[in-house]
Amino acid sequence: TTKDILxxxxxxxxPTVVARGSFNNELGVPITxxxxxxxxxxCVVEMGARHTGDISALVKIARPNVGAVLKVGNAHxxxxxxxxxxxxxxxxxxxxxxxxxxxxxxxxxxxxPRMADGLGLPTILFGEKNNCQIRAADIEIRxxxxxxxxxxxxxxxxxxxxxxxEHQIANALAAAAISFALGMKTADIAAALSTHHSHSKWRMxxxxxxxxxxxxxxxxxxxxxxxxxxxxxxLLTQERGGRSWAFLGTMHELGPDSAAxxxxxxxxxxxxxxxxxxAIGNRDYLTRASATSEQFFATAKxxxxxxxKFEPGDVLLIKASRAEHLEVLADEVKKFLHVSPAxxxxxxDGTKGDRR
Numbered sequence: 001t002t003k004d005i006l007x008x009x010x011x012x013x014x015p016t017v018v019a020r021g022s023f024n025n026e027l028g029v030p031i032t033x034x035x036x037x038x039x040x041x042x043c044v045v046e047m048g049a050r051h052t053g054d055i056s057a058l059v060k061i062a063r064p065n066v067g068a069v070l071k072v073g074n075a076h077x078x079x080x081x082x083x084x085x086x087x088x089x090x091x092x093x094x095x096x097x098x099x100x101x102x103x104x105x106x107x108x109x110x111x112x113p114r115m116a117d118g119l120g121l122p123t124i125l126f127g128e129k130n131n132c133q134i135r136a137a138d139i140e141i142r143x144x145x146x147x148x149x150x151x152x153x154x155x156x157x158x159x160x161x162x163x164x165x166e167h168q169i170a171n172a173l174a175a176a177a178i179s180f181a182l183g184m185k186t187a188d189i190a191a192a193l194s195t196h197h198s199h200s201k202w203r204m205x206x207x208x209x210x211x212x213x214x215x216x217x218x219x220x221x222x223x224x225x226x227x228x229x230x231x232x233x234x235l236l237t238q239e240r241g242g243r244s245w246a247f248l249g250t251m252h253e254l255g256p257d258s259a260a261x262x263x264x265x266x267x268x269x270x271x272x273x274x275x276x277x278x279a280i281g282n283r284d285y286l287t288r289a290s291a292t293s294e295q296f297f298a299t300a301k302x303x304x305x306x307x308x309k310f311e312p313g314d315v316l317l318i319k320a321s322r323a324e325h326l327e328v329l330a331d332e333v334k335k336f337l338h339v340s341p342a343x344x345x346x347x348x349d350g351t352k353g354d355r356r
Contacts, residue, residue, distance in 0.1 A: 001163070001168065001171045001198070001200070001203065002068075002070060002171040002174045002175055003018060003019060003044055003046050004018070004196070004198070004199065004200065005163075005171055005172055005174075005175040005193065005196050006018075006044050006174075006175040006178055006179065007044050008175075008192060008193075008195065008196040009175055009176070009179045009184070009189055009192040009193060009196070010041075010042040010044065010179060010182070010184075011042075012188065012191075012192045013041065013042070013184060013188075014041030014042060015039045015040050015041050015042075016040070016041065016042040016043070016044065017032065017035045017036050017040050017042070017043045017044070018032075018043075018044040019032040019044060019045055019046045020032070022046070022048070023046065024045075024046040024047055024048035025048055025050075025054070025058075026054070026057065026058065028046075029045055029046075029047065029058050029061055029062055030061060032045050033045070033061070033062060042182070045058075045062050045064065047059070047062075047093060049089050049090075049092075050079060051079075051089075052080075052085070052088065052089050052092075053092070054089070054092075055089060055090065055092035055093050055096070056092040056095075056096050059092065059093055059096030059097070060096065063098060064097065064101060065101050065102070065182070066101060066102045066103075066104055066178050066181045066182060067093045067094055067096075067097045067101060067102075067103055067104070068093075068103075068104035068105070068174055068177070068178050069090050069091070069093055069094060069103075069104075069105055069106065069112050069115060070106045070108070070112070070170065070171070070174050071106045071108040071109050071112055071170070071224075072086050072087045072090060072109050072111040072112055073086075073109070073222060073223070073224040074222055074223045074224065074254060074257075074261060075222035075223075075224070075225075075253065076253050077253065077254050077255040077257060078252070078253035078254055078255035078258070079253055079255075081255060083109075083111070084111075087111035087112070087115075090111075090112075090115070091111075091115040094115040094116050094119065094121070095115075095119065097119075097121055099120065099121070100122075101121060101122075102121065102122045102123070102124060102181040103115065103116040103119070103121045103122070103123045103124070104123075104124045104126065104174065104177045104178050104181055105123060105124070105125055105126070106125075106126055106127055106170065106173075106174060107125050107126065107127030107128075107129055107131070107132050108127055108170065113125055122181075124177045124180065124181055126173040126174060126176070126177040127170070127173065128169070128173075133152065133153055133177070133180075134150075134151070134152055134173055134176050134177040134180060135151045135173065136148040136149065136150065136151070136169050136172075136173055137149040137151050137156070139166075139169065141166055141235060143236075143239065144164045144165065144206075144232055144235060144236050144239075145160070145161055145162065145163070145164060146160075146161045146163075146165075146166055146168055146169050146172075147159070147160045147161070148169060150173075150176055150186060150189065150190045150193070152176070152180055152186045152189075154180075154185065154186045155186045155187070156186070157186050157187050157189075157190035157191075158190065159172070159190040159191075159193045159194050160194045161193060161194070161196070162194070162195070162196060162197045162198075163196065163197075163198055163204065164198075164204040164206055164215070164232060165204055165228055165229065165231075165232040166228070166231065166232065166235075167224075167225070167228035167231075167232075168204075172193050175193070176189050176190075176193065179192075200219065201219065201327075202216055202217065202218045202219035202327050202330070203217060203219045204216075204217050204229065204232070205217070207334060207337060207339045208337070208339070209334070209336075209337030209338045209339045210310075210312065210336070210337050210338065211312035211313060212310050212311075212312060212313070212314045212315075212316065212337055213236060213240065213314070213315045213316065214316045214318070214330065214333055214334065214337060214339070215229065215232065215233060215236070215315070215316065215317045215318070215319075216318050216327065216330040216334075217229045217317065217318065217319040218249075218318050218319060218320060218324075218325075218326040218327040218329075218330055219322060219327075220321055220322045221249070221251045221319050221320050221321045222251055222253075222254075222321075223251065223254070223261045223264065223265060225319075226248070226251060226265050226319060227265065227268055229317055229319050230246060230265070230268055230269060230272055230274065230317065231272065232317075233246060233272075233274065233315060233317040234272040234273060234274060236315045237274075237275075237315040240313055240315060241313060242311070242312070242313025242314045242315060243275040243276065243311065243313065243314045243315075244273075244274045244275045244276065244314075244315050244316075244317075245274075245275065245276040245278065245306075245310070245314060245315070245316045245317065246269055246274050246276065246277050246278065246317050246319075247278045247280060247303060247306075247316065247317065247318045247319070247326065247329060248265065248269075248277065248278070248279055248280065248282075248285055248317075248319055248320065249280040249281055249282065249300070249319070249320025249321065249324035249326050250262075250280075250281050250282040250320060250321060250323075250324055251265075251320070251321050252321040252322075252323055252324075253321075258284070259284045262282055262284035262285050263284050263285070263287065265285060266279075266284070266285040266286060266287045267287055269285070269287075269292060270287060270292050273292075274292055275292065275293065276292065276293045276294075276295070276306075277292050277293070277294045277295070278294075278295045278296075278297065278303055278306055279294070279295070279296045279297070280296075280297050280298075280299065280300055280302075280303050280320065280324070280326065280329075281297075281298060281299065281300075281320075281324060283296055300324070300325065300326050300328050300329040301328075301329075303329055304329060304332050307332060307333060307336050310336070316333065318330045318333070
């Protein structure tokens with residue numbers, strides 16, 4: 001998401017190349033760089049890793065002017081074994097920067113803000129805390145969409161995101177911090193942020209039909225993104241006054257803590273007051289709390305039987321890791337809602353304009 005937001009912002013200043021999809025490995029990064037020509041002013045590259053050392057190799061290929069790390073979470077715990085190991089791997093991006101390049105770091109965990117310590121690099125910290133050079137202030141959530149003041153060393157400008165969920169603020173701040181490091185003015189950054197619309201399938205994709213709202217976030221899942229999506233579900237349901245449904249599939253690559261992390265999400269479902277929890281393929285979500293109706297189905301196909309129970313005013317969330325293919329369930333829900341392709345990716349009214 002940050003990559004796409006950043007591309008929108010930078011494109012207002014000049015020709016911009018951006019990595020397609022998940023082109024973030026030893027093949028995808030060179031392919032992205034090869035799209036640049038003599039007219040290209042900015043190139044936005046994403047770097048991923050399966051093993052320690054992968055990002056170091058990619059940094060040597062790309063040699064970025066700005067390197068950004070958003071946060072260290074629980075995603076890929078199964079591969080790396082600990083958050084400390086994930087932090088070490090992500091920090092390869094910062095440690096591999098040339099002298100004179102700028103490190104842009106999120107202030108959301110105990111690891112990321114310190115990644116540039118002792119390196120002598122210009123560093124920009126972003127987040128919502130007062131010690132961040134780039135931060136969000138006076139945050140409001142309207143219809144699920146964040147509005148906030150973008151605060152930089154240069155000034156303060158209001159921005160209204162067209163992206164669903166409070167967690168999108170962190171993505172927008174990352175893009176803003178990178179753009180600021182590249183010399184953009186605060187007013188120009190804020191204006192560009194307000195124009196960005198999501199073009200990614202199955203990522204907080206909002207649809208409405210038969211007075212029922214669907215949030216299709218089936219592209220991927222980890223504990224942090226799952227919690228953020230559930231909070232958005234709770235907020236939208238509160239605004240509409242209907243019932244909330246969480247269709248949750250397995251979160252993969254969480255290692256030995258997987259059962260506990262799924263249980264924590266189940267507990268969050270109840271603490272947020274979600275009305276219906278439908279666990280698909282993973283019973284660890286179930287907590288047997290009486291406040292929430294709980295159902296378990298082994299497959300998404302089996303879960304389709306719940307579709308007939310939807311009522312006007314309901315808000316639905318469908319989310320799981322990519323391997324679970326819950327977009328199949330989302331497609332069946334859309335058929336029930338009579339959602340057309342035009343409405344599907346655009347928002348409630350089928351337009352590409354303001355979706356709040």
